[in-house]
Amino acid sequence: MKDLNLLQQFAPKSDKPLNYGKNAVIYTRVSSAEQEDNTSLGSQKKHCENYARKRDLNVVGYFGGTYESAKTDDRKEFNRMLNFVKRSKNITYVIVYSYERFSRSGINGAQIADDLLKKYGVITLAVTQELDPTTPSGSFQQKILFLFSQMDNEMRREKSMAGMKEMLLEGYWIWEAPRGYIDLNKGGRANERQLVVSDEGKLLRKAFEWKAYKKMSNADITRKLKKMGMKIDERRLNNLFSNPFYCGAITSKMIPDQVIKGHHEPMVPVDLFLTVNGIREENRSQGYTKDPNNENLPLKVFTKCDHCQGTITGYLAKRKGLYYYKCRTRGCKNNRSAKAMHSLFKGMLESFVIAKEELEIIKISLEEQFENFFEQQLNQKKLLKKSLQETLSKIEKIEERYVVGEIDKDMYEKFKKKFQKEQDEIQKELSNTTLNSSNLSKVIDFATNICSNLLKMWEKGDLHTKRAFQEMLFPEGIIYNRKHDRVRTPRINTFFSPIPELARLLKGNKKGDSTFLSEIPHVGWKMGFEPTASGTTIRRSNQLSYNHHVKN
Structure with missing residues (x-):
């Protein structure tokens, strides 16, 4: 056919070509x-x-x-x-x-x-x-x-949120000490903190008294505090007066509709706090708003030294023709042959291996393990959507009242700003619950299929494949202890963490025994992973015995 060039404009366009630049x-x-x-x-x-x-x-x-x-x-x-x-x-x-x-x-x-x-x-x-x-x-x-x-990320967040809620319900403040307080045990756990009133807090106590008994305005209080060496904004003072923490109570969005007696020292008595808030509400005006790609050293950099916490690199001993891993910290003699290190690492991987006959029951068990997580997330999402709808309804009603002249412009803008802030907060929270159970089956299939052939895939894979598996299972890498000749990891990918325990329980059954799902206990989300036999030299994978611990 002649004049094919005239038809060029009708041909589909190709994808954006790679730049191949530097x-x-x-x-x-x-x-x-x-x-x-x-x-x-x-x-x-x-x-x-x-x-x-x-x-x-x-x-x-x-x-x-x-x-x-x-x-x-x-x-x-x-x-x-x-x-x-x-x-x-x-x-x-x-x-x-x-x-x-x-x-x-x-x-x-x-x-x-x-x-x-x-x-x-x-x-x-x-x-x-x-x-x-x-x-x-x-x-x-x-x-x-x-x-x-x-x-x-979602599983770690859920676990962290549960722990934070538990501390709050027990009366322990988990965040930075509010203004006017110091922590006498800074850096300790939430239940070990000692929050007491500071010198600045004693001035704030006077501010409560001035507000309650002298009926001073916030502007007058801030000016008086400034003369005494304390600078505070009027709006900040307004928020401080309405914070129950200062009378010994704990409230939080994480524990809605609840007021918990705190373990910290109250700055003011409850009756003084209530008096101040009664005054504040009455008088309140408008609100304020070496070769990194060596195929023979896949654990390079991925491994850390247990002795000095330095990064472990690798090299080739040319005379022997053998590869070694070595801590790069000067003076640290933590080194090991690549063959021995790989044997230790494969011992870790072996704990994740799932036999073909165990594949289906582990899949079912994993689904049950995650069922509660998704159910909680689904319920939370429903509540947030309901709350969002109610807030949108409030915005619509306030707009109607403004249009028909029931309220003036100042009142309209004040409440609309308030409701829009609520809307933004709810939508932000909804954006953090994007994960849903529709992908769960696919992810479980992917994870269990990997684990059913994990050792062979790591041994036969190229460098990039090995590293991908390593990072997937152990996001924070592994740590090598030369004294005991063993490896451990600070954290296992949350989704894979139940598999070693499930596999161990199933392998413990005698051949031919029936395994019922009810016999498998719930496996918590284990973050750490290390050998139990302290001081034992571990060389063969069938000698490995691991336990799990939760990373605080």
Whole structure:
């Protein structure tokens, strides 16, 4: 056919081609200001820069460098990085320390990375989880890592929230001491804290008395406090007067509709507190609102030294032709042959192996283990949706009353702002409950299928596959103890943590015995994982005996 070129405009367009350039940006993030470990901001930046330098990449921008929660992708620095990459025409890579630093929002994070690749030709790379997202297998591994990061995050959050609620219900304050208090046992557990009234608190006690007995305004109180050396904003003082903590009680959104007697020292008596609030309500005006990719050393960097907490690297002893792992801290003699270290690590992996005949019953048991979690989350989501609907109804009613002239503009704006704030808070809470049970069966199938062939997959896999498995199971890596010649991990991915105990219980049955689901106890979410035989030299995987402990 002639003139095919005239038909070119009707041909489907190809996806955005890869840039194949050398330019990259680095994004670093921690979850809180207190995070100071191997994933601290400085450590992340250093590892990312080394990664870029060894691959001859040109870093043209740095983003993040602060603490941002990755539960959602509504993050200032994260979005600034995305906008920069999308507007630029010469960026090929986004480099992060690990995929959970990029996002812990599961499939949403995976979608963002996938869109960057397909629409803009930009590849998201993780220093500690090397894979090639441009290949089908690499893309699949990347999505699985995002999914498990979200699952792990949700389970850890649920466990943490349960513990916090328990402390509050027992009368222990779990957050930073409010203004006017000092903690005589700072750094201790919540039930070990000693919150007492400080010198500043004694001035605040006088403020309560001035408000109750002299009927002083907040403006007069703040001026008087300033003369005595204490600066406080009027609005802050207003909030302080209405906080039951100062009369010895604990209230929180985590324990709605409940008032708990606290273990801390009251600043003022209850009757004084109530008197102040009666006055405040009456007089209140408008509210205020070496080769990192050596196939023979997959545990390099992933392993830490138990003696000095340094990172373990690796090298080749040329005369022997053997590979060794060695702590990089000068003077620390913690080193081990790669063969022996791999044998120890495979011993850990063996505890996760599921026999084919045990596969289905473990799947069923895992579903029961997670059933309560999803049920609680579902109930919470229903309550939040109901509350959101009620708030939207309030906004609609206040708008109607304003339109028909029942209330003036000032009253309308005051209450609308209040209800919109409630709406924003509820929607923010709803965004933290995005995980649902529809993916549970798929994830359980994926996890159990991996565990049924785990040793072979790790032994036969290439370097990237091995590292992907390592990071998936043990997000914080492993720790090697030279004295006892054993390895342990600070944390297991929450979703995999019940499997070793379930497998152990099933393997303990005699061959031919029937196993009933009711005989398998509920396995709690174990965060730590280490050998029980202290001082025993462990060399063969069939000699390994592990126990679990909960990481505080």
